Amino acid sequence: MDKDRFSRRQFISRSIKTGMGVAVAGAVGYLFHDTEGPVSDSNTLDSTADESIWTLPDFSIPEMAGKIAVVRGEDRSNTLEMAIKALGGIDKFIKQGDTVLIKVNAAFAVSPILCATTHPDLLSAMIRICYKAGAAKVRVTDNPINDPASCFMLTGIEAATKQNGADLILPRDENFANLTLKNARLIKKWPVLKTPFDGVTRLINMAPVKDHHRSGASMILKNGYGLLGGRRNIFHQDIHTIITELAMMVKSTLVILDGTSTMISNGPTGGSLSDLKPTHTLIAGTDPVAVDSFGATLLGKTAQDLPHLVQAAAAGVGTVDYLSLKPAMLTI
Amino acid sequence: MISIPQLHSNSRSSIVGLIILGLLAVIAAVIFRQQFYYNPAVTALSATIFTSSSDISSSSGISAPVGLKPMVRLIKSLEPLSASESFNNETLSDKIDGKAELYLPAGFKSLVCQRFKHKDSDLWIELFVYDMGLAQNAFSVFSRQRRDNSTPLTITQYAYQTENALFFAHGHFYLEIIASSPSSEALQLMIELGNAFIQDHSDLMSKKMDVPDLFPSEVIDKEITNKKTINKTKETTDKNKETTDKNKEITDKNKEEIILDKESITLITSDVFGFDRLDQVYTAAYLVNGASMTAFISKRDSSESARKLAEEYAAFLKNFGGNVIDSEIKDLNGEELHGENLNLHGKDVHGEYIHGIEIMDTIEIVFSSGSYLAGVRDAENMEAAKILVRQIQNRINQVEQNQ
Structure with missing residues (x-):
């Protein structure tokens, strides 16, 4: 017999050995596999947090689903009032005795003229509208990127809040609790701002x-980042997924996107007035x-340029085809 | 005595086995190398972020860069509004969020910032001092964030102002000084702050970047060569008007107008044009006979590395769906054009090839000349692209001949 040829026995023997080698390598690889993904360090701010799983309530109003209004104008107070009126009026959203939480973007300790944060004029107008509709309490909160008090x-958000009789909630360690979002890959046992939502009926x-x-745009969906605690910048590596999961997590009663003066470059911090375009x-x-999706057009982009919008739509959060909702288009 | 049969692998299976082992070793080496490239935020899971502004610098344990002196003593009308804050590459995103991605791969070392308040008004100013490690890194982040409609300043080689802010590079530092509201007084204070920093660091050379000088910036009017023809023709105009008109058309076609947007000159330090092997590339926006395009130039270590990188970049473009159009740019390899003998014969003076790629409906031409890699991209018009490439080639050749 030719000693260079395999016998059947030798072939089977070598195949088994090879297969075992592959299986062992795979097992070793599986041991190193992180099935949980990033989790918050237990030695940090959430050490006193409630470890039980909680869910952020759904504050949306089913009968008001799928509504959108676009108002062109320079004065934020006027455009806000017109937009809410076009949606059916504030009484469709706020009822007597409601406790309203306004989630602002106070990410950076910068002047309001840079439009990197929620504008105090717009916030003032919104608080007044809420109280006029009969809200019992209005709270304002965010977990900024910079030092909260400075931000x-x-x-100007602090002054706008207090001057209009609302309560400003600065994030502290005890305000957070671990949350796991159903079907999520990233938001698992992650500290999320919780106590500002206590007793809240509208968001x-x-x-x-x-x-x-990093993400191409920062608008309503990205604003959910301000509810996360911990070393959330780890999620920058998968920015579109985290924004999508935030969209799945946060179900607001009403969303207000301010494109009066749009930061079209050098975001998200900006810094120069020349980064802004008066899109009114x-x-x-x-x-x-x-x-x-409509806001993206103010940046010269489409929803397809922003993967998190497409992903959020695929997850059932909403639609990128804003025209299909027959938006009310108005000009002051 | 019974001999134990020995199993001998034949030579072919041994070779195959060795090849497989070799491939596994290469894969292991690549994985090992990639382990060193990760987002710094991954290693910073244990730090807390809820500290007040005044606590940040003390709790982080990060000291301010050596030699950075407080600004406040030099500006009498300002007083501190906040304690100074320091950030390293692990905590930079705590200050500027996603924008940290612009600085980290560009050689960022540290950021120190502080807010100052005007004593007699509500005006406040924030000063950001980024230590970028090298002057060219500072120029890179400066150039990549340059605002349109800005006003150049002369406090350093690279400086400009906008309505409410000052931006400049000095040595290996990049500075942003931002006012809470625009005014002439705010601008004056920002310039004073800027000058105070420059005086405190007068030992730093504001190094002039030499590569940007290679971008041609004058308007080249080729019709000069042909004017004689026109004049001669004009003598016979009365007798032969049609001939005059025809010659005039030729003149118009030969006119070359090359307009450089000097404010657009940018240094991209890594992952240039999406190609991870392309780094330290200067780019500039042009209008050539009305057609827009971007020129790029990069000085490499040697002519060999420049040639190789040009080939690799061209291959990268082909892999992404680019169509090779080398035949359409053969004239850039030295054939006579418009009566001129270019300094290239068959290949360029150092024997490198010029690569032409059509990708996403635009033209891209990349070449190497000596130790320079250069080219034009996003060009809509082939003829205009070739005009600019020739000018860049000439500039590089002049520099190399003078060295």
């Missing part, structure tokens, strides 16, 4: 339209994906 003060999400170096547009609605 709320220098952006309003207010954000400016901004360019963003305010978008309000109940479909945050549709609202952001």
Whole structure:
């Protein structure tokens, strides 16, 4: 017999050995596989947080689903009032005795003229509208990127809140609790702002339209980042997925996207007035994906340029086809 | 005595086995190398972020860069509004969020910032001092964020102002000084702050970037050569008007107008044009006979590395769906054009090839000349692209001949 040829026995023997080698290598690889993904360090701010799983309530109003209004104008107070009126009026959203939480974007300790944060004029107008509709309490909150006290003060948000009789909630360790979002890959046992939502019956999400170096844009969906605690910048590696999961997590009553002066470059911090373009547009609605999709046009982009919008639509959060919602288009 | 049969692998299976082992070793080496490239935020899971502004610099344990002196003592009308803050590459995103991605791959070392308040008004100013490690890194982040409609300043080689802010590079530092509201007084204070920093760091050379000088910036009017023809023709105009008109048409076609947007000159330090092997590339926006395009130039270590990188970049473009159009740019390899003998014969003076790629409905031409890699991209018009390439080739050749 030719000693260079395999016998059947030798072939089977070698195949088994090879297969075992592959199986062992695969097992070793599986041991190193992180099935959980990033989790918050237990030694940090959430050490006293409630470890039980909680869910953020759904504050949306089913009968007001799929509404969007776009108002062109320079004065934020006027465009806001017109937009809400076009959606059916504030009484469709706020009832007597409601406790309203306004989630602003107070990310950076910068002057309001830079439009990197929710504008205090817009916030003032919204608080007044809420109280006029009969809200019992109005709260304002965010978990900024910079020092919270500086952010709320220098952006003018603190003054706007207090001057209009609302309560400003600065994030502290005890305000957070671990949350796991169903079907999510990233938001698992992650500290999320919780206590500002206690007793809240309505949620309003207010954000400016901004360019963003990492995600392409920072608008309503990205504003959900301000509910996360911990070392959330780890999610920058998968920015579109985290924004999508935030969109799945946060179900607002009403969203207000401020494109009065849009940061079209050098976002999200900006810094120069020349980063801004006077787009004079305010978008309000109940479909945050549709609202952001329209907002993208102010940046010269489409929803397809922003993967998190497409992903959020695929997840059932809303639609990128804002025209299908027959938006009310108005000009002051 | 019974001999134990020995199993001998034949030579073919041994070779195959060795090849497989070799491939596995290469894969392991690549994985090992990639382990060193990760988002710095991944290693910063344990730090807390809820500290007040005044606590940040003390709790982080990060000291300010050596040699950075407080600004406040030099500006009498300002007083500190906040404590100074320091950030390294692990905490930079705590200050500027996603924008940290612009600085980190560009050589960022540290950021120190502080807010100052005007004593007699509500005006406040924030000063950001980025230590970028090298002057060219500072120029890179400066150029990549340059605002349109800005006003150049002369406080350093690279400086400009906008309505409410100052931006400049000095040595290996990049600075942003931002006012809470625009005014002439705010601008004056920002310039004073800027000058104070420059004086405190007068030992730093504001290094002039030499590569940007290679971008041609004058308007080239080729009709000069042909004017004689026109004049001669004009003598016979009365007798032969049609001939005059025809010659005039030729003149118009030969006119070359090359307009450089000097404010657009940018240095991209890594992942240039999406190609991870392309780094330290200067780009500039042009209008050539009305057609827009971008020129790029990069100085490499040697002519060999420049040639190889040009080939690799061309291959990268082909892999992404680009169509090779080398035949359409053969004239750039040295054939006579418009009566001129270019300094290239068959190949360029150092024997490198010029690559032409059509990709996403635009023209891209990349070449190497000596130790320079250069080219034109996003050009809508082939003839205009070739005009600019020739000018860049000439500039590089002049520089190399003078060295």
